[in-house]
Amino acid sequence: MQRSLNIDPGKCTGCRQCEMACSYENEGVFNPSKSRIKVFTFDAEARFVPYTCTQCAEAWCMQACPVDAIKVNLATGAKEVHADLCVGCKVCTIACPFGTINYNASSGKVMKCDLCEGDPACAKACPTQAITFVDSNWTGLDKMRAWAAKTDTGARAN
Amino acid sequence: MHYVVLGAGPSGVVAAETLRKADPTGTITLVSGENEPPYSRMAIPYVLTGKIGEAGTHLRKGEDHYAARGIDVRVNARATALMPDHKRIDFADGSHMKYDRLLVATGARPVRPPIPGLNLKGVHHCWTLEDTRNIIALAEPGTHVVLMGAGFIGCIVLEALAARGVQLTVVEMGDRMVPRMMNPIAGTMIRRWCEAKGIRVLTNTKIKALQNVAAEKSRGIFGFLKRREPTEARDTLDVELDSGEMLSAHLVVVSAGVAPNVDFLANSGVKVDRGIMVDRYMRTSVNDVFAAGDVAQGYDFSTKAHDVHAIQPTASEHGRIAAMNMAGHNIQYNGSLQMNVLDTVGLISSSFGLWAGVDGGDSVEIVDDANYKYLNLQFADDVLVGGTAIGVTQHVGVMRGLIQTGTKLGPWKERLKADPHRLMEAYIARTHLT
Ligand SMILES: Cc1cc2nc3c(=O)[nH]c(=O)nc-3n(C[C@H](O)[C@H](O)[C@H](O)COP(=O)(O)OP(=O)(O)OC[C@H]3O[C@@H](n4cnc5c(N)ncnc54)[C@H](O)[C@@H]3O)c2cc1C
Ligand code: SF4
Ligand code: SF4
Numbered sequence A: 001m002q003r004s005l006n007i008d009p010g011k012c013t014g015c016r017q018c019e020m021a022c023s024y025e026n027e028g029v030f031n032p033s034k035s036r037i038k039v040f041t042f043d044a045e046a047r048f049v050p051y052t053c054t055q056c057a058e059a060w061c062m063q064a065c066p067v068d069a070i071k072v073n074l075a076t077g078a079k080e081v082h083a084d085l086c087v088g089c090k091v092c093t094i095a096c097p098f099g100t101i102n103y104n105a106s107s108g109k110v111m112k113c114d115l116c117e118g119d120p121a122c123a124k125a126c127p128t129q130a131i132t133f134v135d136s137n138w139t140g141l142d143k144m145r146a147w148a149a150k151t152d153t154g155a156r157a158n
Numbered sequence B: 001m002h003y004v005v006l007g008a009g010p011s012g013v014v015a016a017e018t019l020r021k022a023d024p025t026g027t028i029t030l031v032s033g034e035n036e037p038p039y040s041r042m043a044i045p046y047v048l049t050g051k052i053g054e055a056g057t058h059l060r061k062g063e064d065h066y067a068a069r070g071i072d073v074r075v076n077a078r079a080t081a082l083m084p085d086h087k088r089i090d091f092a093d094g095s096h097m098k099y100d101r102l103l104v105a106t107g108a109r110p111v112r113p114p115i116p117g118l119n120l121k122g123v124h125h126c127w128t129l130e131d132t133r134n135i136i137a138l139a140e141p142g143t144h145v146v147l148m149g150a151g152f153i154g155c156i157v158l159e160a161l162a163a164r165g166v167q168l169t170v171v172e173m174g175d176r177m178v179p180r181m182m183n184p185i186a187g188t189m190i191r192r193w194c195e196a197k198g199i200r201v202l203t204n205t206k207i208k209a210l211q212n213v214a215a216e217k218s219r220g221i222f223g224f225l226k227r228r229e230p231t232e233a234r235d236t237l238d239v240e241l242d243s244g245e246m247l248s249a250h251l252v253v254v255s256a257g258v259a260p261n262v263d264f265l266a267n268s269g270v271k272v273d274r275g276i277m278v279d280r281y282m283r284t285s286v287n288d289v290f291a292a293g294d295v296a297q298g299y300d301f302s303t304k305a306h307d308v309h310a311i312q313p314t315a316s317e318h319g320r321i322a323a324m325n326m327a328g329h330n331i332q333y334n335g336s337l338q339m340n341v342l343d344t345v346g347l348i349s350s351s352f353g354l355w356a357g358v359d360g361g362d363s364v365e366i367v368d369d370a371n372y373k374y375l376n377l378q379f380a381d382d383v384l385v386g387g388t389a390i391g392v393t394q395h396v397g398v399m400r401g402l403i404q405t406g407t408k409l410g411p412w413k414e415r416l417k418a419d420p421h422r423l424m425e426a427y428i429a430r431t432h433l434t
Helices: A017-027 A060-064 A091-095 A121-125 A139-151 B010-022 B041-048 B129-138 B152-163 B184-196 B213-217 B221-225 B312-326 B397-405 B412-418 B420-432
Strands: A003-007 A038-042 A047-051 A070-072 A079-081 A102-104 A109-111 A131-135 B002-006 B027-031 B071-074 B079-083 B088-091 B096-098 B101-104 B108-110 B123-125 B144-148 B167-171 B200-202 B207-212 B237-241 B246-249 B251-254 B258-260 B289-291 B296-299 B339-344 B347-353 B362-368 B373-380 B383-390
Touching (some): A017 A038, A017 A121, A060 A091, A091 B339, A091 B347, A121 A131, B010 B027, B041 B152, B101 B312, B123 B129, B129 B251, B144 B152, B144 B246, B184 B200, B184 B347, B184 B362, B347 B397, B362 B420, B397 B420, B412 B420
Parallel strands (some): B002 B027, B002 B101, B027 B071, B101 B289, B123 B251, B144 B251
Antiparallel strands (some): A003 A131, B088 B096, B207 B237, B237 B246, B347 B383, B373 B383
16 A cells, blocks of 8 residues: 655644654754755745645656656655766756755755655654645545646546 | 657657557567667766766666567667658668657757858767767866857756866857847846856857868967967867957857758658647657657647747657557647756756746746846736746746646735745645635
């Protein structure tokens, strides 16, 4: 069974524990600007939305990479950047329609969520269960899938 | 069923792999006109900077990647003729190959403008691995290098040459850098940045002629008066500009546009305009012949017209859609989005879709010259149709998403006009909070 990050913005209090945990897990520092998950704030509505790569089926980032530096981890289903192969061309950063793979000038490479090899630090750190790691077939992920399908460059077989 | 994929760039490779997934039993032959394993041109700049070796440019890394998928790779086989009546391709070495369905993914090649002296030693394109080896041999630190053309590819090459520590002069006949990717304000900002990094940028300037240094020296003192920098021992070329100035160079790199590789299609009946004309199923005017990538004039999402995009993401999308249709599916292409991302000696810029705007549209622009930051969004009604960013690297892809999904921004249009940096929030609000 593959699992996905499920985000329930209604439960998010904007504490940014997920950003801290992500940057520490992946970059070894407590620095939200190095986090692969970001919490967006909507002041007017007093709401917070944590957001990161959905490991979408279309995987535009992977399709666009010219040097095969993004591969699927067959165990977790995550699309992972292989830093040893990435040349830092940034084509993936314009190809992902969710804006969730980003250039890191200090490494000269890109970074994105890789589901922490199947044990995501953000979900563990979230005190309110706004981020949970659930069975991929769970229906709550439909909104993201719907948007991905709308961006699809080839309409489905008719 | 024998599928032949002519051309082993990203478009051809994605097509061959997609064909295998869609048709587990068909025979698939992937043909390259060069004597190299399938590789990616756009990785070449990183070979020039030393970030990767040649193997790093290979489109797929595993030794047996193609064999394991039952894809037969044939290299160094340049097609010279297509005979659709016999479903046959002829090659330069006299051999030929039959096909049931053919994909033409032969890409483009750089053009050499009709300027005297461009055939001299020390003049190269930057297009193939072969060119890369030639440039590496000449672009030593400190040498004078002249780059002809500051288009998108020219600017990528500029970045790589600068990283090699050469003394670089860029000569562009247009009025700004990257004219087909950036508007005048953005193009000018990139130019100022490059100049601050020690690169000499000449716009509105043409190269008139090239000659060997020795020949010109014999003209005596007048030849030297027109120079800003003295000739160096390693310089072998004199580059004459229409301004009257003379530049000395050890290497001249020509990046002055490309033309589609369609010579072998003469008399085949395959219709060619600026590229091979294809419909929204990537079919050409000839039965069982499809086209994809830089060679194809495909459907454009924004303009609803057909155009040659000549970018990597379009090449791989074309390859996927063409292959699905070759294998008998019926998939209509929604069209590719013109989009580019560029790094000019550390300044990162990107543009998407109709970045120059549309008639009757609306826009917002933020110019921060002092910090080299720029953001410009273009709307039609309350839908984003284009965008340009300089100095912004986080979440830029969301511009593609907002454009290609045609997401109605509602109240967020005014919020974006007040602060265009809130793109990601606009997307999340319009898709997740409604
Ligand atoms: C230096 C450089 C930097 C670039 N940087 C970027 C970038 O940053 N972003 C971006 O989006 N794009 C970039 N590009 C453009 C990108 O590389 C192309 O859009 C892409 O390679 C197109 O893929 P393709 O498969 O259509 O064609 P190509 O990659 O050109 O492949 C064509 C294939 O066809 C073969 N072929 C040609 N003629 C024949 C023939 N007669 N018979 C048999 N085979 C033949 C060739 O040998 C080759 O295998 C760059 C290009 C260059 C040169
Ligand atoms: S980074 Fe973007 S394109 Fe890549 S898998 Fe994640 S959501 Fe999909
Ligand atoms: S930046 Fe790295 S991972 Fe992204 S497309 Fe380029 S090489 Fe691939």
